[in-house]
Amino acid sequence: MRYIAVAIAIVAGLIVLIGYFVPALAGVQSVLLNWAIILAGVAALVGVFNLISVHGDKVRRREKGNIYSAILLISLFASFIFGLALGPDNPNMRLLVSAIIVPVEATLMALLSVTLLYASIRLLRRRTDLMSVVFLLTAVIVLIASVSPLSDFIRPWIQQVFALGGARGILIGVALGTLTAGLRVLFGADRPYGGN
Amino acid sequence: MNLIGLGVVGFAAILLLALLLIRRKSPPKLRVIPALTKLSHAVDLSVEDGTRLFVSLGRASLLTSRGGAPLAGLGLLRRIAERTSLSDRPPVAVAGESALALLAQDTLQAGYQAMDAGDLYQPTSGRLTGMTPFSAAAGAMPIVSDENISAGMLVGDFGVEAALLADIAERENVFLLGASSDISSQAALFASAQEPLLGEELFATGAYLDAGASHSASLTVQDILRWLIILAVLAGAVLKLIGLI
Numbered sequence: 001m002r003y004i005a006v007a008i009a010i011v012a013g014l015i016v017l018i019g020y021f022v023p024a025l026a027g028v029q030s031v032l033l034n035w036a037i038i039l040a041g042v043a044a045l046v047g048v049f050n051l052i053s054v055h056g057d058k059v060r061r062r063e064k065g066n067i068y069s070a071i072l073l074i075s076l077f078a079s080f081i082f083g084l085a086l087g088p089d090n091p092n093m094r095l096l097v098s099a100i101i102v103p104v105e106a107t108l109m110a111l112l113s114v115t116l117l118y119a120s121i122r123l124l125r126r127r128t129d130l131m132s133v134v135f136l137l138t139a140v141i142v143l144i145a146s147v148s149p150l151s152d153f154i155r156p157w158i159q160q161v162f163a164l165g166g167a168r169g170i171l172i173g174v175a176l177g178t179l180t181a182g183l184r185v186l187f188g189a190d191r192p193y194g195g196n
Numbered sequence: 197m198n199l200i201g202l203g204v205v206g207f208a209a210i211l212l213l214a215l216l217l218i219r220r221k222s223p224p225k226l227r228v229i230p231a232l233t234k235l236s237h238a239v240d241l242s243v244e245d246g247t248r249l250f251v252s253l254g255r256a257s258l259l260t261s262r263g264g265a266p267l268a269g270l271g272l273l274r275r276i277a278e279r280t281s282l283s284d285r286p287p288v289a290v291a292g293e294s295a296l297a298l299l300a301q302d303t304l305q306a307g308y309q310a311m312d313a314g315d316l317y318q319p320t321s322g323r324l325t326g327m328t329p330f331s332a333a334a335g336a337m338p339i340v341s342d343e344n345i346s347a348g349m350l351v352g353d354f355g356v357e358a359a360l361l362a363d364i365a366e367r368e369n370v371f372l373l374g375a376s377s378d379i380s381s382q383a384a385l386f387a388s389a390q391e392p393l394l395g396e397e398l399f400a401t402g403a404y405l406d407a408g409a410s411h412s413a414s415l416t417v418q419d420i421l422r423w424l425i426i427l428a429v430l431a432g433a434v435l436k437l438i439g440l441i
Contacts, residue, residue, distance in 0.1 A: 174398070192271075
């Protein structure tokens with residue numbers, strides 16, 4: 001059974017990969033990708049059950065922070081019931097998103113800016129090396145340049161020359177890593193779908 | 197253009213297979229990456245002192261082009277599950293994407309089974325913490341602070357929200373290795389994580405934790421392809437300079 005699962009995964013992966021280069025296989029590739037999208041949708045549902053199970057356990061065992069788990073579960077069930085009764089396009093349901101979820105995420109984003117500022121200040125205490133100094137100096141120069149008369153010159157120069165060049169190098173490295181990670185899965189050397 | 201792409205993939209595949217055969221006979225000598233050496237120590241230490249490890253795989257769907265980074269994270273998770281299978285406290289793996297959370301559960305279970313410790317596996321060790329980037333980060337933060345975590349790994353595709361997890365790890369005195377495929381997240385983790393990994397170092401985590409010959413072979417393939425790309429870029433620059441292209 002295990003070998004059949006591995007064989008199916010490898011064949012499906014190969015068909016999808018080759019489908020990008022050989023137009024004759026594009027139809028089969030499209031069918032397989034549609035199946036994957038449907039399975040991902042089912043996985044979302046299973047993921048919600050996982051969320052309920054983990055936080056339900058936390059409430060039942062009265063673990064630290066269980067009050068937040070209880071709030072999460074109540075909110076989840078309330079959203080689900082209202083969503084089911086009113087439909088996702090209902091103005092009240094839209095209000096739930098625009099009045100709760102968006103402001104909460106915006107608040108976290110604002111917290112993040114403080115967190116990053118604080119982390120940058122602590123950086124030299126944590127790692128005193130050349131790269132940390134370059135990182136901080138660049139950040140300071142870009143920040144000062146944004147509010148100085150030289151903003152049209154210094155900031156684009158750093159962003160378009162140094163940062164863009166470095167980013168392209170990093171992205172090439174990430175792309176090569178993605179390619180080899182994908183090939184390992186295709187060969188069955190790595191099996192993220194389980195099995196030994 | 198399609199043929200060039202197919203050629204690159206085919207060449208990489210042949211190289212990987214060839215190097216896989218060579219690497220099985222003679223393991224490679226890897227350069228020292230201090231962050232990964234510390235990670236290896238942190239994993240061993242967590243087994244000895246009965247603390248937990250925390251692995252976050254990010255929020256990328258495996259159906260998108262960002263799916264490579266979580267694959268590397270799953271490879272690392274598998275190795276960690278094997279190395280800590282006899283620990284009193286199993287590692288916790290979290291994800292901000294449902295399918296990835298399920299794969300994390302599956303990977304943990306496979307790791308335990310590979311070490312004949314399948315009955316020690318707990319399904320709640322693999323968790324979905326949220327469906328959006330910030331909710332996933334917010335859902336993972338209490339795990340770092342409340343569940344006796346001694347070391348954490350962010351290996352996957354994150355946004356800048358990864359800095360929130362790095363901050364809580366710093367406050368709780370938890371060793372944190374941060375590796376993301378996203379550029380802005382790498383900058384945030386460089387400033388906030390105790391041990392950040394940059395660029396393709398993310399894909400080296402498995403090889404440095406002895407995950408097998410395929411991981412070290414794929415590092416060599418990456419090196420060879422990177423040199424070929426460098427030569428191609430230099431050749432292109434020279435040809436452009438002399439006006440041939």
